[in-house]
Amino acid sequence: MKKIINNKDRLVDDMLSGYIKANKDRVRFSNNSNRIILRSQPKDLNKTAVLIGNGSGHEPIAMGWVGEGLLDANVVGDIFAAPSGDLIFEGIQELKENSGCVLLISNHAGDVMNGEMAIELAKEHNINADLLLMYDDIASAPRGSEDQRRGGAGTTFIYKIIGALSEMGEKKESLLSLGELVRDQTRTLSIAVASGVSPISGEKIFQLDDDEVFVGMGVHGESGYGRQKMSSSKTIIKFMMDKIFDDYNYNEGDIVIPFINGSGATTLMELLIVYNDVEEYLAKYKIKCFKPLVNEYITTQESAGFSISLLNSNEQMRDLWISPSSAPYFHL
Amino acid sequence: MHSAYRSWILNSYDQIKSESVELDKLDQLVGDGDHGSTIFKGMTIAKKSYLENLTSPLDETMATISKQMRIEMGGASGILMSIFFDESGKIDELNLTLSIIDIFEKSIEKIMKRGKVKAGDKSILDIYIPILNFLQKNSDFQFKKNEINDILSRSLDKTKGMEAQVGRAKFLEKKGLGFIDPGAKSTEIILREYFAAVL
Numbered sequence: 001m002k003k004i005i006n007n008k009d010r011l012v013d014d015m016l017s018g019y020i021k022a023n024k025d026r027v028r029f030s031n032n033s034n035r036i037i038l039r040s041q042p043k044d045l046n047k048t049a050v051l052i053g054n055g056s057g058h059e060p061i062a063m064g065w066v067g068e069g070l071l072d073a074n075v076v077g078d079i080f081a082a083p084s085g086d087l088i089f090e091g092i093q094e095l096k097e098n099s100g101c102v103l104l105i106s107n108h109a110g111d112v113m114n115g116e117m118a119i120e121l122a123k124e125h126n127i128n129a130d131l132l133l134m135y136d137d138i139a140s141a142p143r144g145s146e147d148q149r150r151g152g153a154g155t156t157f158i159y160k161i162i163g164a165l166s167e168m169g170e171k172k173e174s175l176l177s178l179g180e181l182v183r184d185q186t187r188t189l190s191i192a193v194a195s196g197v198s199p200i201s202g203e204k205i206f207q208l209d210d211d212e213v214f215v216g217m218g219v220h221g222e223s224g225y226g227r228q229k230m231s232s233s234k235t236i237i238k239f240m241m242d243k244i245f246d247d248y249n250y251n252e253g254d255i256v257i258p259f260i261n262g263s264g265a266t267t268l269m270e271l272l273i274v275y276n277d278v279e280e281y282l283a284k285y286k287i288k289c290f291k292p293l294v295n296e297y298i299t300t301q302e303s304a305g306f307s308i309s310l311l312n313s314n315e316q317m318r319d320l321w322i323s324p325s326s327a328p329y330f331h332l
Numbered sequence: 333m334h335s336a337y338r339s340w341i342l343n344s345y346d347q348i349k350s351e352s353v354e355l356d357k358l359d360q361l362v363g364d365g366d367h368g369s370t371i372f373k374g375m376t377i378a379k380k381s382y383l384e385n386l387t388s389p390l391d392e393t394m395a396t397i398s399k400q401m402r403i404e405m406g407g408a409s410g411i412l413m414s415i416f417f418d419e420s421g422k423i424d425e426l427n428l429t430l431s432i433i434d435i436f437e438k439s440i441e442k443i444m445k446r447g448k449v450k451a452g453d454k455s456i457l458d459i460y461i462p463i464l465n466f467l468q469k470n471s472d473f474q475f476k477k478n479e480i481n482d483i484l485s486r487s488l489d490k491t492k493g494m495e496a497q498v499g500r501a502k503f504l505e506k507k508g509l510g511f512i513d514p515g516a517k518s519t520e521i522i523l524r525e526y527f528a529a530v531l
Contacts, residue, residue, distance in 0.1 A: 055407070080364045081407035086399065109499045110408035113446050117411065140503055150503070201356050201365035220364050222503030 001202035011199055012056045012078055019063055023328040027066050030073075035083060036091045037063045037074045048166045048175055049073070049095035052104040052159070053088040053115060055081045057199065058219065061298045062159070064329025070163040071327070072098075079200050080220060082110035085117025092122045092129050100172030101129035102179070104158065106151025130172060132179045134158050136188040136309065138247045139216025139224030146184070150218055153261035153298045154188035154309030157321070160330070164320035182317060187244045188309040190224070191236060192217035196264055196301030205300065215240060219263070219300045233270075237277040240308055245285075250312065252286040257321055259309040262296035266304050271295065274306055290318050291332060333390055333425055333530075338382065340529035341397075344522045345379040348372050351521060355514055362501040362508035367409065371518040374405040374413065394421025408447065408499055409515060412456060415442045416522075423530070429473045432530070436464040447498065454494035454501065454508060456519040462487040463523060473531070480527045488512060488520045 005011045013034060020029055020037070030036035043049070051073035052062045062074045075091035077083035088103065095101050101122070105115035115131050122129040135147060136154035161182050162175045192214040195204040208214055208227070213236065216224015225243065250256070260275045262268075275294045282289060290313060298307075311317065322332060348355075348371055355368030381400045385393040398418035402410045416439045424431035440460050449455045466483050467473075495507035 077406045078370075080366070081370065081405070081410075084403045084406050084410055086403050087406075109447070110406070110411070113408055113411045114406070117446070198365050200369055201360060203360055203365050205364060218500075218503055220500055222500055224503075 001197050001199070003197070003199055005199065008199065012076065015056070015059070016063065016076060026326055026328055027063075030090070030094050033087065033090055035076045035087060036094060037066050037076065038094060039066055039068065039072060041068070043068070043072060043098075043167065044169075045097050046099050047169050048100040048102060048172045049098040050102045050104065050159075050163050050166050050175070051075065051091050051095060052106075053077065053083045053091065053118070054106060054111060055079065055083075057301060058298055060329035061156075064297075065159055065163075065327045067325055067327030067330070069167055069323055069325030069327070070159060070330060072166075079198065082108070082114045085114040085121065088114055088118035089121040092118060092127060093125075096122075096125075096127045099128070100175075101127065102162065102166075102172055102175050103129060103131045104155070104179075105131055105133055106155050107133055107135040107147075108150060111151075128172065130176060132158070132162075132176055132183075134179075134183055136183065136186045137216075137218065138187050138189050138244065140218065140222065143247050150222070152188040152190060152219070152309065153259060153307045154186040154311065155183075156259055156261075156293065156297065156309065157182050157186050157257065157311040157317075160325070161317055161320040163325070164323040167323070178316070182311060185312040186309060187248045188307050189215070189240045189244055190217060190219075190263070190307035191215050191240065191305050192263070193230075193304040194265070196303035199301065205303065213305070215243075217305070219298065233273045233277050237274060237281060237308075241278065241281045244308065244310060248310075248312070250285060250287055253288075254312050255288045255290050255318070256282065257290050257311040257313050257318065258282075258292040258294075259307075259311075260292065260294045261298050261307045261309065263303040263305040263307070264296060264299035265302040266296065266306050268295065271306060274308070278308055291322050293332060295331070297329070333423055334386065334393075336529045337390060337394075337420075338386070340526050341375075341378055341382045343529065344525040345375040347521045347525060348375045348518060351517075355518055358512060358517060359514040361511045362496065362504060363514060364500065367514035367518065370405050370407065370409050371413070374401040374410065377401055377404040378417065390423070391421035394418060412443055412447050413515070413519070415439050415446070416460075420526070428530075429467075429471055433464070433467050433471065436460060436467060440464060449498045452494060453497035454491050454513045454516075455496075455498055456513075456515045458491050458494065458513070459484065459487050459516050459519045459523060477527060477531055480531075481524060484520045484524055488516055491516045
């Protein structure tokens with residue numbers, strides 16, 4: 001394994017320490033835990049707070065999205081492991097004076113179990129908190145079983161849009177209801193080109209031959225539509241977009257927000273070529289694109305590959321999507 | 333009972349330590365390759381926490397250990413595997429057999445509820461449930477330790493033939509078919525040491 005670290009047992013803590021030092025104008029640790037990242041300047045208490053608990057190893061998400069217009073807190077677990085329900089609850093307690101609290105959880109087994117436990121603890125302590133389960137990855141469960149799908153890069157739309165809505169003073173219930181609508185109108189499909197290496201085991205996370213790609217593979221190497229021979233961007237994009245279009249009914253005139261996310265070792269050159277082909281595909285169906293996000297945000301170490309996420313948007317979603325954010329690693 | 337539990341925790345720590353690399357390798361086939369490291373981290377904190385809480389009542393000691401393991405391990409493993417440690421504190425020397433059966437019943441109930449998992453899903457439950465069934469059929473506890481060990485080995489082996497319905501392995505190409513479940517393997521190690529210490 002070739003990674004620039006000091007001690008394997010301390011790598012998450014060392015990373016977080018560096019992150020806080022590099023961005024101390026905007027974020028800080030909570031007083032009780034160096035695994036809870038908070039805004040340096042908290043939002044007004046009459047606004048609803050939004051936080052997420054997630055495993056690390058996928059940076060810059062989600063710590064990089066703590067900031068005005070986005071998240072209030074991020075509770076950080078070990079590499080690829082959800083933080084405990086106890087720790088997520090501590091994160092919620094940091095925000096208990098706010099008028100309400102929404103805990104975002106990406107649909108992965110450990111995240112859900114620990115998130116549910118944290119919400120149970122919050123309710124026992126009379127804290128006004130609820131969980132919003134996020135899922136979007138069409139390769140992980142068929143149409144009709146959407147709530148069985150994994151959370152993928154398309155969850156980004158929920159983070160940003162309800163984060164922005166919370167700044168407008170909307171109550172928890174409005175955030176949850178818009179978050180569910182965004183979730184229901186989002187579709188994501190990913191493709192793996194080469195595996196990254198787990199900093200814990202020192203081994204590749206999954207195996208792919210040099211001339212192979214894997215459509216639908218999840219961020220931890222989970223299976224999807226299967227292996228294929230490497231081909232051109234246009235051919236790959238047509239295959240992926242056809243799958244997305246089979247899954248969701250788009251209409252002429254729809255305005256989608258595209259997100260092309262690199263999984264850690266995909267060049268910006270490649271991501272922009274991908275975006276070019278995605279927009280061309282959409283244009284054939286007379287579907288317009290609105291302010292896309294193209295970069296590496298939800299990564300799995302040095303894995304190569306990308307995902308396409310599309311949010312079929314309305315005007316409110318679009319306004320909230322482009323509203324300002326001070327989060328250190330969210331740049332539209 | 334403190335001395336039996338001391339043996340259980342310390343011996344489990346030693347066994348997990350010696351098998352953690354193998355557990356990581358097993359997890360590379362069906363997960364992200366770190367189950368051995370994770371459970372070793374859990375048992376390290378369990379050992380430390382136990383030795384720091386030797387003088388507390390056993391149920392309090394085990395509740396503390398369970399919480400520490402949950403926090404230290406995180407993920408699905410932490411929250412599910414710590415359940416048995418918490419329940420195990422309710423052992424009653426005056427009513428040993430029934431209390432052990434009760435510990436298994438409660439642990440299984442909580443694991444099913446928290447993990448939304450059932451028998452045959454290729455999980456740690458596929459070790460707990462056959463043990464509970466055996467204990468219920470032999471509630472006079474007039475059996476040899478070897479019989480328990482045989483059940484543990486056979487139950488673990490059966491997970492090879494199961495397709496995962498939960499966790500990351502559920503999303504793999506072959507759902508982990510043909511491979512032992514890593515969580516079931518570490519559970520088997522810990523329960524083997526449990527019965528060696530308390531019976």
